[in-house]
Amino acid sequence: MSAPRNGQHRSGPPVVDFHGHLAVPAADALVAGTPGFAAELAAEQRAHSPASLAVNRAQLDRLRPKLTDVSERLADLDAMGVDIQVVGPMPMHHYWTGRATAVRLARTVNEAVAGHRALAPERLYGLGTVPLQHPDAAVTALEEAVGEYGLHGISVSTSVNGRELADRAHDPVWAAAEELGAVVFVHPWGCSLGERLATHYLGNTVGQPVETAVALSHLIFTGVLDRFPRLKLVAAHGGGYLPTYIGRSDHAWRVREDARGCAEPPSAYLRRMWFDALVYTPRALRHLVAEVGADRVVLGTDHPFDMGVDDPLARLDAAGLAPPDRAAIAGGNALDLLLKGRTR
Structure with a gap:
């Protein structure tokens, strides 16, 4: 693949941001006014203070143009020094909806992501969504997303209307993703701790990393990654708190039979996943690389939200990694994930 050049005319391999978002108003309209959406909004209100909601x-x-307008997106990518962005939907999958809706x-979102990508195909890759609450329909939607819409995988939340990602009901989806070589990007939306973290935006700053750590731990400890060793699983926000304290998981696996649902120590599975580099500080990024390997980290900005960053390369450079590791994280790992092993 030839490296696309942005307005800054940089040389070298392309820089890839694996974590961008697209708003899809047409999808929002499908659930607007429904009891299920009202319940979702009520839960969101309970989980945040009035100040945070405002x-x-x-x-x-303020960000709506950046979430929908491709020219705004490309201008931001140029300003960040990013050549390629992986664009997925805002992570509102509405897993409570009935089958037909x-x-x-899913089709509305996936068509929108594909249409957005088509406006700048050398700069944008796409991730769609699937109705995980209806696993057979999710398999069909995944096949359509990859085969018909040309997307490179899907974004999923950390739980499915109260059901863990690791539930065996989802095994057909993971099997299909393996067969297609499709990426599965795990991105939390909200926090199951709810009102306990409502104050001072803790539901996001603390809750979302917790949600990711819990979801990944279920996937590890229940043997999902043993059953699907070729699954391209990518975790947002550096995998939450899991890589930071994985030694406790290893200890439990060694000393307790009831914690031994996976074939290897839990830390071994960190090197079967990928993690975005959105961990904010050079020290945290060095630690993430030490725990999971430089070949398992990709850039991530969470564009365009305020919990994201607009200087991913400066933060990567501040970590002081070896040049080959820096190059892999800047783009090489992401391109391997997106392009290798695809069957459609």
């Missing part, structure tokens, strides 16, 4: 609303209004939602 900031969130203002942010969405869920299928329509």
Whole structure:
């Protein structure tokens, strides 16, 4: 693949941001006014303080052009020094929806992501969504996303309407993703700790890393990654807290029979996943690389939200990694994930 050049005319391999978001108003309209969506909004209100809700609303209004307009997105990528961005939907998958609505939602989102990508195909790759609450329909939607819409995988949340990602009901989806060589990007939306973290935006700053650590731990400890060793699983936000304290998981696996649902110590599975580099500090990035390997880290900005960053390369450089590791994280790992092993 030839490296696309942005407005800064940089040389060298392309820089890839694996973590961008797209708003899909047509999908929002499909659930607007429904009891299920009202319940979802009520849960969100309970999980945030009035002050945080006000900031969130203002942010969405301000960022809407960046979430929908490809020219705004490309201008931001140029400013960040990013050549390619992996664009997925805002992680509102509405896993409570019935089958007919869920299928329509997935198709609407996936068509929108594909259409957005088509406006700048050398700069944008796409991730779609699938109705995981209906696993057979999710398999069909995944096949359509990859085969018909040309997407490179899917984004999923950390749980499915109260059901863990690791539930065996989802095994057909992971099997299909393996066969297709499709990426599965795990990105939390909200936190199951709810009102306990409502104050001071803790539901995001603390809760979302917790959600990711819990979801990944279920996938590890229940043997999902033993059953699907070729699954391209990518975790947002550096995998939450899991890589930081994986030694406790290893200890439990060694000393307790009830914690031994996976074939190897849990830390071994960190090197079967990938993690975005959105961990904010050079020290945290060095630690992530030490735990999972430089070949398992990709850039991530969470564009365009305020919990993301707009200087991913400066943060990568500040970590002081060896040049081959820096190059792999800047783009090489992401391109391998996106392009190798695809069957469609």
